[in-house]
Amino acid sequence: MNAAVATSVFGVFMVVTVALGLLAMRGRSRGSGDGGGLAEWSVGGRSLGTVFIWVLMAGEGYTSFSYLGAAGWGYNYGAPVLYVVAYMSCGYALGYVVGPMLWAYARKHGLVGITDMVAHRFGRPWLGALVAVLATVFLLPYIQLQITGMGVVVSTISYGAISLNQAYFIAFAVTTGFVVVSGLRGSAWVSVLKDILVIATLGFLALYVPIHYFDGYGPFLDRLVTEKSQWLTFPGHGDSGLGQAWFITTSFLNSLTVVIFPTTVAGYLGAKNADVLRRNAMWLPAYNVLLFVPMLLGMAALFVVPGLVGAESNLALFKLVVDSLPAWAVGVIGVAAALSSIVPMAVFMLVIGTMWGRSVLSLVPRWERRQKGVAQSVVVASGVIALVLTYTAPNTLVRLSLISYEGMAQLLPMVLLGLIWRRLTLLGAMSGLVVGVGLVCGFVFTENDPVWGVNAGIVALGANLVVALAVTYAGPRERDDRPDSEVLARDEIGVAEDGADAELSLAPAGTGH
Structure with a gap:
């Protein structure tokens, strides 16, 4: 009976989710696979306002990790999990400057992602293709993790009536169908529903769990300080190696990386003007308050369901819920967690496409005029690959997920430094990228992350930057025929007065894209 009630609630909300996606695109020009159709599908026609951008970017950042991983990290380690709040808040502050800059550059030159920007900046279409392949490698693990996370949620709230393998397929089918039809605009609409449910369910759990299990926050926190004090200091519980140096370097690296993460940039480019992004950057940190709830509940689970090991710890929050709440409430909380997988997974797949x-x-010349159709086909293909590997080789992608953020960070010199520094050469940027990615892979796959107590990605990024600068200064200057009016001045980055659109006057060096 409980399984039927919970899965019925879940099923109704999934139908509503798909309906919202269809409704979002009603009356919109769908194009015929041309650039205009691609812009409407991939960046919402560059017309999303403050509210939609806020819920979309909050939704992209608040994934199934927030329900499963944050609680699991809180359960296993304690204090180190706070790096998530730290880097996201700092990243939003950086986004106040970087977001309008990238938006303006893309708007001026008709670009729809970081691959376009890199290809346009260096005048090499093949470079955009290379970055797309590299970024796909680093994004696929996120799709697989969202499929896994949603699958775990669906199986758990069904009280085991739906197997994990069936739940994985449900996650793939709902998200793939949704994103192919609705694109970025549909994700923004569904983010509104997701955020309402997330705020309501986490707000309820923040009150319910301490009162139900501990008779209030006072007794809970007193017991936590007395019996589990190791979870409240660095490096947290156990021999994790996640000390203060790791926390600082990881927070710093991730706050830099998140502003050029392809999914974040998709949110930037969907805005109707630069001021929307500035207002968004000021309000997004407020959403991070919600992250404290699963972290705290994960530590509450230490007393209620002790002894969880390995992947079981990710179910710490849901074990508190399933055992004590009525089935309909379990279903609603499961929907909130599932939508926290669907929205970011949809954006990841859309960006890859x-x-x-x-x-x-x-x-390929014959496909150039069918970009939207090709992109939608790639969305399906990327979902299928992630699903197949979820079934056949889950450890492969889980291992790759360790280098996702650290690997994506190696694009920082090419993307950001390349846009604001005219002198950076293609050879310098490529040399740094090769060194940075190589070091990240070397550190991670030899299990040397953290290295010397710090995040391996920051070490690789330092080497990346040094090599890029050294090769640029040592090598020949690239020919640049741009007039002085096309050179980017520091004080022109993302400037928009009285709400006017910001413009970034930077043309490509060499042949245009």
């Missing part, structure tokens, strides 16, 4: 449709497959 856009990158390939725009930068990789468009190199």
Whole structure:
């Protein structure tokens, strides 16, 4: 009976989710696979206002990790999990400057992602294709993790009536169908529903769990300080190696990386003007308050369901819920967690499709005019690959997920430094990228992350930057025929007065994209 009630609630909300996606695109020009159709599908026609951008970017950042991983980390380690709040808040502050800059550059030159920007800046279409392939490698693990996370949620709230393998397929089918039809605009609409449910369910759990299990916050926190004090200091519980140096370097690296993460940039480019992004950057940190709830509940689970090991710890929050709440409430909380997988997974898949449709497959002349259709096909293909590997080789992608953020960070010099520094050469940027990615892979796959107590990605990024600068200064200057009016001045970055659109006057060096 409980399984039927909970799964019925879940099923109704999934139908509503798909309906919202269809409704979001009603009356919109769908195009015929041309650039205009791709822009509407991939960046919402660059017309999303403050509210939609806020819920979309909050939704992209608040994934199934927030329900499962944050609680699991709180359960296993304690204090180190706070790095998530730290880097996201700092990243939003950086986004106040970087977001309008990237938006303006893309708007001026008709670009729809970081692969476009890199190809345009260096005047090499093949470079955009190379970055698209590299970014796909680092994004696929996130799709797989969201499939896994949603699968775990669906199986748990069904009280085991739905197997994990069935739940994985449900996660893939709902998200793939949703994103192919609705694109970024549909994700923004569903983010509104997701945020309402997330705020309501986490707000309820923040009150319910301490009162139900501990008779209030006072007794709970007193018991936590007395019996589990190791969870409240660095490096947390156990021999994790996640000390203060790791926390600082990881927070710093991730706050830099998140502003050029392809999914974040998709949110930037969907805004109707630069001021929307500035207001968004000021309000987004407020959403991070919600992250403290699963972290705290994960530590509450230490007393209620002790002894969880390995992947079981990720179910710490849901074990508190399933055992004490009525089935309909379990279903609603499960829907909130499932939507926290669907929204970011949809954006990840959409970004991969856009990158390939725009930068990789468009190199084939006969496909250049069918970018939207090609991008949608790639969305399905990326979902299928992630699903198949979820079934057949889950450890492969889980291992790759360790280098996702650290690997994506190696694009920082090419993307950001390349846009604000005219002198950076293609050879310098490529040399740094090769060194940075190579070091990240070396550290992670030899299990040397953290290295010397710090995040391995920051070490690789330092080497990346040094090599990029050294090769640029030592090598020949690239020919640049741009007039002085096309050179970017520091004080022109993202400037928009009285709400006017910001413009970034930076043309590509060499042949245009």
